[in-house]
Amino acid sequence: MIELWNSLPVVMQILLKITAILVPLLLLVAYYTYAERKVIGYIQIRIGPNRVGWRGWLQPIADALKLLFKEVVIPSKADKALYLMAPVITIGPAMAAWAVIPFDAGLVLSDINAGLLYVLALTSLGVYGIIIAGWASNSKYALLGAMRSAAQIVAYEIAMGFALVGVLVAAGSLNLGAIVEAQAGSVFTWFWLPLLPLFGVYLISGVAETNRAPFDVAEGESEIVAGFHVEYSGMAFAVFFLAEYANMILISALNALLFMGGWLSPLPQSWVAGVPLLDDGFHWFALKTGFFMFLFLWLRATFPRYRYDQIMRLGWKVFIPITIVWILVVALAVVYRLPPWWSA
Amino acid sequence: MLENYLPILIFILVGILVGVGSLGLGYLLGPRRPDQEKDSPYECGFEAFENARLKFDVRYYLVAILFILFDLEIAFLFPWAVVLDDLGVFAFWSMVIFLGILVVGFIYEWKKGALEWE
Amino acid sequence: MGFEKFLFYVFAAITVLAAGMVVTRRNPVHAVLYLVLAFFSSAALWLLLEAEFLGLVLVLVYVGAVMVLFLFVLMMLDIDLATLRAGFIRYLPLGVVIAVVMAVQILLVVGPGNFGAEQFPTPAAAAADVSNIEEVGLLLYTDYVYPFELAAVILLVGIIAAIRLTLRRRPGTKYLDPTQQIQVRKGPDRVRLVSQVSTAGLREEQGARDVAQSQEDGSA
Numbered sequence: 200m201i202e203l204w205n206s207l208p209v210v211m212q213i214l215l216k217i218t219a220i221l222v223p224l225l226l227l228v229a230y231y232t233y234a235e236r237k238v239i240g241y242i243q244i245r246i247g248p249n250r251v252g253w254r255g256w257l258q259p260i261a262d263a264l265k266l267l268f269k270e271v272v273i274p275s276k277a278d279k280a281l282y283l284m285a286p287v288i289t290i291g292p293a294m295a296a297w298a299v300i301p302f303d304a305g306l307v308l309s310d311i312n313a314g315l316l317y318v319l320a321l322t323s324l325g326v327y328g329i330i331i332a333g334w335a336s337n338s339k340y341a342l343l344g345a346m347r348s349a350a351q352i353v354a355y356e357i358a359m360g361f362a363l364v365g366v367l368v369a370a371g372s373l374n375l376g377a378i379v380e381a382q383a384g385s386v387f388t389w390f391w392l393p394l395l396p397l398f399g400v401y402l403i404s405g406v407a408e409t410n411r412a413p414f415d416v417a418e419g420e421s422e423i424v425a426g427f428h429v430e431y432s433g434m435a436f437a438v439f440f441l442a443e444y445a446n447m448i449l450i451s452a453l454n455a456l457l458f459m460g461g462w463l464s465p466l467p468q469s470w471v472a473g474v475p476l477l478d479d480g481f482h483w484f485a486l487k488t489g490f491f492m493f494l495f496l497w498l499r500a501t502f503p504r505y506r507y508d509q510i511m512r513l514g515w516k517v518f519i520p521i522t523i524v525w526i527l528v529v530a531l532a533v534v535y536r537l538p539p540w541w542s543a
Numbered sequence: 544m545l546e547n548y549l550p551i552l553i554f555i556l557v558g559i560l561v562g563v564g565s566l567g568l569g570y571l572l573g574p575r576r577p578d579q580e581k582d583s584p585y586e587c588g589f590e591a592f593e594n595a596r597l598k599f600d601v602r603y604y605l606v607a608i609l610f611i612l613f614d615l616e617i618a619f620l621f622p623w624a625v626v627l628d629d630l631g632v633f634a635f636w637s638m639v640i641f642l643g644i645l646v647v648g649f650i651y652e653w654k655k656g657a658l659e660w661e
Numbered sequence: 662m663g664f665e666k667f668l669f670y671v672f673a674a675i676t677v678l679a680a681g682m683v684v685t686r687r688n689p690v691h692a693v694l695y696l697v698l699a700f701f702s703s704a705a706l707w708l709l710l711e712a713e714f715l716g717l718v719l720v721l722v723y724v725g726a727v728m729v730l731f732l733f734v735l736m737m738l739d740i741d742l743a744t745l746r747a748g749f750i751r752y753l754p755l756g757v758v759i760a761v762v763m764a765v766q767i768l769l770v771v772g773p774g775n776f777g778a779e780q781f782p783t784p785a786a787a788a789a790d791v792s793n794i795e796e797v798g799l800l801l802y803t804d805y806v807y808p809f810e811l812a813a814v815i816l817l818v819g820i821i822a823a824i825r826l827t828l829r830r831r832p833g834t835k836y837l838d839p840t841q842q843i844q845v846r847k848g849p850d851r852v853r854l855v856s857q858v859s860t861a862g863l864r865e866e867q868g869a870r871d872v873a874q875s876q877e878d879g880s881a
Contacts, residue, residue: 278688278690281690281691281694311713312713312791312792312793312794313713313714313717313792313793313794316714316717316718316721316794317717319721320717320718320720320721320724320725321720323720323721323724323725323726324720324724324725326725326729327697327729330729330732330736331694334690334732334736342736346733346736349729349733353726353729356725373792373794506839508836508837508839509839512839512840516840
């Protein structure tokens with residue numbers, strides 16, 4: 200088996216690994232949409248989709264097939280090339296960011312030193328798909344949604360970047376695997392505790408960056424119908440949809456890796472070494488990611504939409520001061536080796 | 544170092560391919576029956592008037608320019624965060640001065656009301 | 662080695678092509694997007710030079726921020742293509758003069774003598790565990806700390822200039838301050854308790870039907 204693997208050309212190996220990441224990811228996206236409808240359904244005392252297949256389990260597949268056979272309407276005055284390019288620009292980075300995500304100790308496609316910087320650079324590209332879609336559609340609602348969401352993403356990207364700097368200071372490395380290893384110990388040495396304010400900022404900025412409720416003014420069904428993708432239909436719409444959910448899963452995975460110890464077990468290593476299920480492993484990472492994914496849905500079902508000026512205020516006037524102060528606090532603790540976390 | 548970036552290059556290409564592939568599939572399988580009403584821009588029940596590409600408030604421009612300046616700040620913070628443990632106190636205080644100067648700018652911004660959204 | 666060279670030529674060709682499109686496209690939005698492509702492929706070229714940090718920061722800052730500003734500006738201005746084209750002929754002589762002067766200046770500084778692979782020894786490839794960012798950091802905050810602080814001052818000037826130039830308040834906007842809004846307290850600001858005069862005396866004067874009605878209202 201291993202000989203067969205090693206005999207394959209390198210590019211073939213890489214392509215197989217990418218398939219091994221993307222296929223489960225796309226399946227997860229499909230069932231995340233199903234989970235969203237079910238979870239929100241139960242929160243609102245409804246049962247959600249239950250017609251297609253057993254308890255609606257085939258619903259996402261039915262949705263995908265439906266979208267596949269729908270017409271891709273291109274508005275007559277749209278900039279055709281850009282109009283079709285926008286979804287591709289949105290999904291490309293949403294997929295490619297997974298290249299540096301470690302799933303378990305050493306289990307990562309590309310173990311680059313600048314992992315976190317790469318993720319930040321790729322997520323900063325997400326705004327292009329939205330602006331281009333809004334502009335190319337040649338529709339007022341689309342352009343309004345695009346401008347709103349661009350200004351919002353831009354504001355929260357700063358807060359997000361500052362929060363990440365705090366993580367870097369604490370871990371001393373940009374490599375995502377090394378950041379997880381730096382949290383080793385127990386649930387109390389994970390970064391969520393010493394970096395609690397940054398954790399909160401990152402969590403909320405993540406919701407704002409993905410344009411999810413309560414920060415979904417870019418879509419705002421009840422005011423600007425669907426925002427930047429109002430003119431999109433069929434598969435063109437489906438690609439935007441895929442990218443949005445893939446980004447939500449990505450942000451959840453990053454939350455798990457940066458603040459919740461990734462694949463580390465919450466119990467000290469000396470207690471659980473070798474014990475199945477309790478020891479470190481992929482299942483912990485999946486569990487933590489799943490928790491944050493659930494949180495996205497929970498937030499959507501709970502909070503009403505923020506008003507635009509409130510969103511901008513939160514991003515600029517609350518989050519940025521918090522992060523600047525806390526970066527300096529953490530840096531001080533690292534430099535002067537203050538206990539309990541940096542006494543070593 | 545470069546061998547680590549080969550998978551990334553391939554991944555970006557595959558990511559773009561996923562987008563192009565699904566769009567192409569939709570284009571092949573879906574019907575194509577354009578008609579004038581269907582292809583006109585969305586409006587709530589009336590004919591679209593004026594150009595859809597509206598002019599925006601200059602405020603958006605200000606937000607974007609402030610974003611660039613803070614983004615540069617983050618770019619400076621990244622290498623600092625990585626080497627802080629090696630360089631110690633000196634690097635810490637040099638960043639305190641750096642951030643101090645920029646906080647002056649931030650306070651100015653705040654007091655001038657550039658962060659208010661009317 | 663052969664593959665690396667191949668990649669270099671691919672990205673170099675994309676960069677040059679995209680840069681050419683930037684100056685020839687009629688539609689300014691298309692031009693900006695080609696500029697984004699040019700930056701992107703330049704970032705790939707820098708990565709090929711093992712300048713990991715610069716390559717990624719180029720994407721983060723130029724593609725992720727500066728070009729977004731360009732797009733904002735283009736979308737905010739109502740660009741009339743006809744007047745732009747008229748201006749092109751008028752400013753052509755001046756533009757050519759400036760271009761020639763710049764070309765001469767560049768040639769004087771980096772003449773043909775500075776080019777050619779034989780001028781430079783091939784640097785050794787860095788090992789996989791060498792972190793480019795660490796190397797940058799170790800120099801930037803020690804040897805180059807003075808220019809680093811100057812960068813902060815330049816950024817400060819940028820912030821102040823941007824605000825002075827573009828900030829204007831529109832009179833008469835109906836503006837709510839969210840900071841004040843969230844300070845609304847439950848007790849005195851939101852709910853006002855008004856003490857009602859007891860209705861005991863009134864009820865006797867009203868008919869029995871009205872009493873039943875008011876009780877129904879009370880229970881509803």
